[in-house]
Amino acid sequence: MGKILNLLFCILLSNFIISYAQNCSSYSFTNNAIYATCVSLPVQNSHLYWTYHPTNGTVDIAYRHAGVPASQWVAWALNVDGRGMIGAQALVALPSSNGSLQAYTSSVTGYGTTLQQSSLSFGVPVIRAENSNGDVVIYATLVLPGGRTSFNQVWQSGPVSNGAPSAHAMASENRNSLGTVDFVSGVTGAGGAVGGSLLHRRNTHGVLNAVSWGILMPMGAMVARYLKVFKVAHPAWFYIHVACQATAYGVGVAGWGTGLKLGSDSEGIEYTSHRNIGITLFALGTLQVVFALLLRPKPDHKYRIYWNIYHASVGYAVIALGITNVFKGLDILDPEKKWKHAYIGVLISLGVIAAILEAFTWFIVLTRKKEEKQQVPPGNGAYASNGYGHGHNQEA
Numbered sequence: 466m467g468k469i470l471n472l473l474f475c476i477l478l479s480n481f482i483i484s485y486a487q488n489c490s491s492y493s494f495t496n497n498a499i500y501a502t503c504v505s506l507p508v509q510n511s512h513l514y515w516t517y518h519p520t521n522g523t524v525d526i527a528y529r530h531a532g533v534p535a536s537q538w539v540a541w542a543l544n545v546d547g548r549g550m551i552g553a554q555a556l557v558a559l560p561s562s563n564g565s566l567q568a569y570t571s572s573v574t575g576y577g578t579t580l581q582q583s584s585l586s587f588g589v590p591v592i593r594a595e596n597s598n599g600d601v602v603i604y605a606t607l608v609l610p611g612g613r614t615s616f617n618q619v620w621q622s623g624p625v626s627n628g629a630p631s632a633h634a635m636a637s638e639n640r641n642s643l644g645t646v647d648f649v650s651g652v653t654g655a656g657g658a659v660g661g662s663l664l665h666r667r668n669t670h671g672v673l674n675a676v677s678w679g680i681l682m683p684m685g686a687m688v689a690r691y692l693k694v695f696k697v698a699h700p701a702w703f704y705i706h707v708a709c710q711a712t713a714y715g716v717g718v719a720g721w722g723t724g725l726k727l728g729s730d731s732e733g734i735e736y737t738s739h740r741n742i743g744i745t746l747f748a749l750g751t752l753q754v755v756f757a758l759l760l761r762p763k764p765d766h767k768y769r770i771y772w773n774i775y776h777a778s779v780g781y782a783v784i785a786l787g788i789t790n791v792f793k794g795l796d797i798l799d800p801e802k803k804w805k806h807a808y809i810g811v812l813i814s815l816g817v818i819a820a821i822l823e824a825f826t827w828f829i830v831l832t833r834k835k836e837e838k839q840q841v842p843p844g845n846g847a848y849a850s851n852g853y854g855h856g857h858n859q860e861a
């Protein structure tokens with residue numbers, strides 16, 4: 466019984482290994498090189514092939530990035546002492562203006578690097594690169610340092626400007642191109658920095674902010690604009706508006722806090738406009754809440770009209786910035802398309818409801834004016850009681 470289970474387990478395992486390695490092993494190199502092991506890396510269409518020589522602790526590798534534009538630089542690196550970009554001991558393939566592909570090594574010391582040529586912390590006796598049918602392949606021999614065989618790895622590609630590599634994009638493919646590699650066992654691990662808790666926190670940040678600034682706040686504004694036209698909704702609309710915006714603001718502050726924390730934890734990664742909009746948004750939102758509680762003039766105050774204009778304009782600005790930033794965040798987080806579609810769906814629904822209510826509001830206001838003209842002697846409060854111009858100030 467035990468033997469049969471063992472056998473089944475072996476078959477399962479070998480199936481798994483074969484199917485995992487299948488894609489990259491079907492590739493034939495231009496020099497017909499054969500490697501003992503290959504793995505397809507999880508992002509950026511990349512594959513790593515290698516043969517490890519235990520006798521002298523070297524490994525022959527081929528890193529292949531499939532379907533990369535000929536104008537882009539490509540790099541693959543081991544990070545011996547750290548993780549991610551800083552400390553990466555990189556092999557770089559850089560297209561030069563005469564059409565040839567230069568291969569060299571670069572030790573990365575800062576986020577502003579242009580991948581200048583420099584020696585690595587371990588020997589690289591052989592390095593060359595080629596572009597074959599849109600696949601960039603870097604061939605190298607590495608003298609693995611300190612007898613180690615397991616490392617963090619990172620790989621990347623990006624644009625070239627003035628003949629030198631410039632900063633790569635920040636899409637999820639670029640942020641998730643790191644992991645581990647063990648040259649003996651052949652096992653590679655994905656992620657690390659963006660896996661697990663960081664990704665979870667990014668998602669939490671996204672959901673909190675999309676719901677608060679991106680959905681609840683526009684709904685709260687619609688309550689203020691459209692419910693107050695109904696006489697029966699007095700004074701309820703005001704309290705619903707306050708409750709809606711207070712909830713949105715509370716959740717929004719939590720979302721904002723998670724954003725600040727993410728920013729301080731993601732050293733070297735800056736989303737300047739997303740951050741600046743977020744800060745502006747938070748400042749304006751706070752101003753709205755504080756001023757609404759402390760400074761709002763009484764309904765019959767002569768400055769009340771200015772307050773109304775101010776409060777509505779800042780409110781609309783907050784909503785516009787909020788929605789903009791949700792989209793910016795969606796582009797950064799780059800989740801499955803359905804989330805963006807869902808958010809667009811919510812916005813369209815709110816827009817349609819707002820359009821209908823806007824038309825309805827005008828209809829009611831105009832009808833009331835007409836009735837009042839007929840009932841009330843002319844020049845007597847015809848506009849003060851239309852429920853829209855002044856009437857909504859009664860509660861506030």
Ligand SMILES: *[C@@H]1O[C@H](CO)[C@@H](O)[C@H](O)[C@H]1NC(C)=O
Binds near residue numbers: 488505
């Ligand atoms: C397999 O390799 C081919 C050619 O390199 C590539 O186009 C395809 O996307 C790969 N498939 C998977 C599942 O990695």
Ligand SMILES: *[C@@H]1O[C@H](CO)[C@@H](O)[C@H](O)[C@H]1NC(C)=O
Binds near residue numbers: 518519520521
């Ligand atoms: C390491 O050993 C392998 C065979 O075991 C040999 O083919 C290779 O040339 C050696 N590499 C170096 C850099 O000495």
Ligand SMILES: *[C@@H]1O[C@H](CO)[C@@H](O)[C@H](O)[C@H]1NC(C)=O
Binds near residue numbers: 561562563564565567
């Ligand atoms: C192309 O330019 C690079 C430097 O930019 C040089 O090293 C290389 O030899 C050149 N190749 C040809 C074929 O001219």
